[in-house]
Amino acid sequence: MKEEKDIEQKEEKVSPESAGETPQDNTGEGGQQQEAQEEVAQEDEAVKALEARVAEVNDKYIRLAAEFDNYRRRTARERLELISTAGEDIIKGMLPVLDDCERALQVLRESNADKSAVEGTELIYSKLMAYLKGRGLSVIEALGQELDTDFHEAVAQLPVQEKKQKNRIVDVIQQGYKLNDKVIRFAKVVVGV
DSSP states (O other): OHHHHHHHHHHHHHSHHHHTOOOOOTTSHHHHHHHHHHHHHHHHHHHHHHHHHHHHHHHHHHHHHHHHHHHHHHHHHHHHHHHHTTTHHHHHHHHHHHHHHHHHHHHHHHTTOOHHHHHHHHHHHHHHHHHHHHTTEEEEOOTTSBOOTTTEEEEEEEOOSSGGGTTBEEEEEEOEEEETTEEEEOEEEEEEO
16 A cells, blocks of 8 residues: 555656646647648648539539530421421422423424413423422432533433533433432433443
8 A cells, every 4th residue: 555655645746736837738730730721721621622513513614505406406407307308208209290281282292282282281391390499309410411420310321423422321211309409310321431
């Protein structure tokens, strides 16, 4: 027990309270400055993380807006194409009637038929052609032109004497047509060789 008393007395002598000192706090000026720096570092990290998130969301927004704009343009273009070619099948179906009108006019003119029959057939033909032209139909010019496989289909070749007639169209078997600059029927032609 004596030893315990001695230890207690020594602790009393060494304790800071007995020496008139107060225990030191880590929250002094130096500690506060360190804590403030840690808080600033944490806030900087949080700001950087938020800036990265904002940049990511902004990038996604820009991509989505561009994708929507492309979609809008594509659908508008498809709609215009659909409208411009909506009657293509109907007009293709009317081309044989147009061909028959042309043949009828040719036969009537060659047979010296009644003038009123020729005028009536010409009137029907011109009205039909005017209607179809109003819908975007146009004739592919062929006679005398150089062969162009984008518009003409050569069905026969004919030997010609003149050099300037070579590779040129000398006869049109069937008239070709375009609908709004799209070929719907190639002109069937005879080419000079």
